[in-house]
Each structure stands twice: as structure tokens, then as C-alpha cells.
Amino acid sequence: MVSVVPRASAQNPTTNLHINSQRLQSTLEELSKYGRNPDGGVTRTAFSKEDQAAREYAMGLMKDAGLQVRVDQAGNIFGRRAGSQNLPTLLFGSHIDSVLHGGNFDGDVGSMGAIEVARALQEHKVVTRHPLEVVIWANEEGNHFSQGTFGSAAAAGLLNDDILRRQDDQGLTLADWLRRYGQDPARFSEARIPPASLAGYVELHIEQGGTLDEAKIPIGVVQGIVGINGWTCVNQGFANHAGTTPMNRRQDALAAASRDVLVVREEVNRTPGRQVGTVGTMKVEPGAPNVIPGRVEFSIDLRDLESARINSVWARIQKRFEAIAAEENVTTTCKLMETVEPAQADAEFRAAIRDAAVATSLATLGLPSGAGHDAQNMAKITRMGMIFVPSRGGISHSPKEFSTWEHVANGAEVLYRTILLLDERVNPQ
Numbered sequence: 001m002v003s004v005v006p007r008a009s010a011q012n013p014t015t016n017l018h019i020n021s022q023r024l025q026s027t028l029e030e031l032s033k034y035g036r037n038p039d040g041g042v043t044r045t046a047f048s049k050e051d052q053a054a055r056e057y058a059m060g061l062m063k064d065a066g067l068q069v070r071v072d073q074a075g076n077i078f079g080r081r082a083g084s085q086n087l088p089t090l091l092f093g094s095h096i097d098s099v100l101h102g103g104n105f106d107g108d109v110g111s112m113g114a115i116e117v118a119r120a121l122q123e124h125k126v127v128t129r130h131p132l133e134v135v136i137w138a139n140e141e142g143n144h145f146s147q148g149t150f151g152s153a154a155a156a157g158l159l160n161d162d163i164l165r166r167q168d169d170q171g172l173t174l175a176d177w178l179r180r181y182g183q184d185p186a187r188f189s190e191a192r193i194p195p196a197s198l199a200g201y202v203e204l205h206i207e208q209g210g211t212l213d214e215a216k217i218p219i220g221v222v223q224g225i226v227g228i229n230g231w232t233c234v235n236q237g238f239a240n241h242a243g244t245t246p247m248n249r250r251q252d253a254l255a256a257a258s259r260d261v262l263v264v265r266e267e268v269n270r271t272p273g274r275q276v277g278t279v280g281t282m283k284v285e286p287g288a289p290n291v292i293p294g295r296v297e298f299s300i301d302l303r304d305l306e307s308a309r310i311n312s313v314w315a316r317i318q319k320r321f322e323a324i325a326a327e328e329n330v331t332t333t334c335k336l337m338e339t340v341e342p343a344q345a346d347a348e349f350r351a352a353i354r355d356a357a358v359a360t361s362l363a364t365l366g367l368p369s370g371a372g373h374d375a376q377n378m379a380k381i382t383r384m385g386m387i388f389v390p391s392r393g394g395i396s397h398s399p400k401e402f403s404t405w406e407h408v409a410n411g412a413e414v415l416y417r418t419i420l421l422l423d424e425r426v427n428p429q
């Protein structure tokens with residue numbers, strides 16, 4: 001006798017899911033209507049009419065999922081599900097605001113995925129030890145008021161009241177907008193989440209890069225979110241006549257800067273690793289075809305998961321800049337303008353995500369996040385884990401942003417299982 005083993009799961013790995021992939025797809029399609037652009041994609045910037053309507057839609061879904069919904073003083077939406085024990089909360093979610101002419105997956109997959117997890121838990125009558133909360137963070141993209149990851153930064157206690165006075169293009173302050181949302185700006189600091197009330201934070205998100213798509217791996221286990229150091233450098237030479245100044249008498253600030261640009265790339269590439277470095281702007285003065293450039297200002301952006309690696313690459317760059325400045329007869333000064341600390345994902349959370357993927361028969365890849373996320377703020381106050389799903393062609397912040405429905409469903413299923421594994425494994429520290 002030969003027994004026949006059903007092969008359905010091998011052909012279609014999404015058949016054995018706890019979450020409802022059809023329902024998840026239809027909520028994402030419905031959400032995409034809020035701020036849809038005629039030429040595709042979405043413009044749903046935070047604190048816009050479209051964003052407000054989408055938030056109402058999301059809150060309706062959360063209530064349907066049996067969650068107790070509240071909005072905090074920074075405009076973050078929380079949906080709570082009670083636990084059986086008196087334990088800190090397991091928090092998971094993402095954002096639904098977009099950039100101008102953005103896509104329908106950045107933030108949306110993690111937000112609708114988190115709500116789908118809550119609906120599936122309700123459907124399967126699952127009782128967890130920890131209380132669970134779904135969160136939709138306010139103004140992640142920072143298009144309004146140029147403060148990216150606004151809501152989670154407020155929740156992590158990283159913002160003070162000064163930000164409330166910041167004005168938008170129409171002269172309205174953030175405080176005005178929060179009032180429109182029904183919040184009381186005087187109570188802004190109440191958005192802060194006491195760290196002891198959290199057991200951890202998990203975020204599902206599209207990768208926004210091409211690593212998973214290229215490797216054909218469905219689930220990314222985020223190792224951490226890279227830190228950023230940004231400098232502005234100035235090469236000071238001497239502006240002089242392009243016709244009358246002999247080549248050996250020049251103090252050409254642009255020739256020096258050109259060598260500096262290549263040095264940045266060489267020193268970033270010198271050691272193995274995923275560190276990246278970019279010179280993204282250059283301002284040449286006086287900027288005339290018949291004048292030797294006397295002053296050049298340029299930016300340097302270095303990113304890695306380890307601050308120590310950023311620092312060692314920078315030390316090598318500086319040394320070579322000095323040598324170039326001496327050879328080119330210019331002075332080079334660099335000023336650190338921006339520091340974003342790297343945020344490490346928690347080892348136990350990463351293990352839970354890997355185990356959840358294995359249980360779903362999905363391959364995983366560990367990778368850093370080169371883009372910023374709300375999770376990096378949460379990492380300051382609690383343990384954090386992030387699940388990535390592939391972005392086709394690594395395209396994001398574009399109407400062309402796309403992840404297959406199968407990848408989206410896989411990500412939500414891994415989120416579902418991760419939450420349940422963490423509920424079992426995580427104990428108060």
C-alpha cells in the first residue's frame with residue numbers, strides 16, 4: 001500500500017495559515033483608496049483629510065476585531081486585547097501615513113497585518129498570557145512638520161513640547177493639528193509609554209530594499225536598524241583666474257573634493273560588511289566656468305549597525321582627507337551634523353521570528369534595515385523585533401512599490417506566530 005501524502009502545502013505554502021489572506025488583501029485594497037492618486041500609488045501624508053479618513057477606517061477594523069481602541073495625546077492609535085495574566089503588554093503595528101506619491105505597502109502591510117493578527121486571534125478564540133496591543137503610529141514619514149517617526153518618538157519620550165510650536169506650510173502648528181485630532185497639546189507628554197508597561201515591540205514591514213527579492217527569500221529577520229552619522233565638510237582653497245593661474249600654483253577646492261568623494265567610497269569598501277557611505281550634495285563656489293573653485297561644501301552620510309564601525313571608517317577617511325588637503329594646498333574641515341544611534345533587534349525576538357517562519361515552512365535571512373522605522377524608537381524603551389517581506393525590485397516610496405499578496409500573507413502569518421511564541425517565552429525582566 002502506498003499512502004498518498006497531500007502535496008497542497010508544497011504547491012501553495014499559503015494554504016495552512018492562521019490569518020485570513022483574502023481578508024488581509026481586501027483591507028489593504030480598501031485602505032489604498034484613501035488618498036489614491038489618479039496615476040497610481042497614494043498621497044496620504046500625516047494630518048491630512050485622507051490620513052484622518054484612513055485612521056477612521058483602521059479604527060473601525062480594530063473595533064470589529066474586538067480591540068479596545070484609544071488614541072493617545074500624540075495621535076497614535078492603540079487597540080487593546082486583554083491577557084489572562086497581569087503582565088506587561090506585547091505591542092505590534094506600524095503606520096498608515098505615506099510620503100507624497102508613495103506606494104500602498106510601506107507601513108500599510110504592517111498595520112493591516114497587525115489588525116489581521118488580532119482578527120485571527122479573535123476568530124480562533126486564542127487566549128494569551130500578555131495583553132496585546134495593535135498600534136498605528138502617527139506621522140511616521142514626517143512629511144508634515146519634518147519630524148519622521150513622530151508618534152513613536154513621542155511614545156518613547158524622545159520629543160519635548162518645542163515640537164508642538166513647529167508650523168506647517170499653512171502656518172498651522174502641530175498643536176493646532178493635534179487639537180483637530182481631538183487631542184489636548186497641553187497633555188502631550190502623556191503619550192510617553194512607561195517602559196515597564198511593555199514586554200516588547202514587533203513590527204512587520206516591507207524591506208524597501210532589494211536583498212530579499214534578489215535572494216528569493218520570503219522572510220527577513222531584521223538584525224537592527226542602522227545608525228547614521230552625517231557630516232558637512234568644507235574644502236577651502238583660493239578662487240583665481242582659470243586662464244592666468246598656472247597648474248602648479250592652484251588651490252583648487254573642487255579637485256580636492258573630487259578626490260575626497262572617491263576616498264569615501266574606497267574606505268567604506270575597504271573592509272567586508274554592510275556599511276554604506278554617500279556623498280549626496282556638493283556646493284561649488286564661486287561656480288563659474290572661468291574661475292578656479294575656491295570653496296566647496298559637501299555632505300558625507302555613513303551608515304552601519306555598529307557605531308564602532310562607522311567611527312573606524314570615519315577615522316580612516318579623515319586621515320586621507322588630511323593628506324589630500326596637503327597635496328592640493330587647501331584646508332578641509334568637517335562638522336558632524338547628525339547622529340542617529342543604531343537600534344539593535346533583541347536576540348530572543350529574532351529567534352522567535354525565525355522559529356515562526358520555520359513553523360510556516362518559510363526560509364529566512366538576517367539583514368539590517370537601512371531605512372528608519374518606528375521600531376528604532378521603541379528599541380530605546382523595550383525589546384524590539386522586525387519582520388521584513390520582499391519589495392519587488394527593492395522599490396519603495398514610489399507608486400511602483402509592490403509586494404505579492406503571498407509575501408504579504410506570509411509576513412502576517414509570521415507576525416501571528418511570533419506574537420504567540422513571544423507570549424509563551426517572554427517573562428518580565
Ligand SMILES: [Zn+2]
Pocket residue numbers: 095106107140205
Ligand atoms: Zn514605513
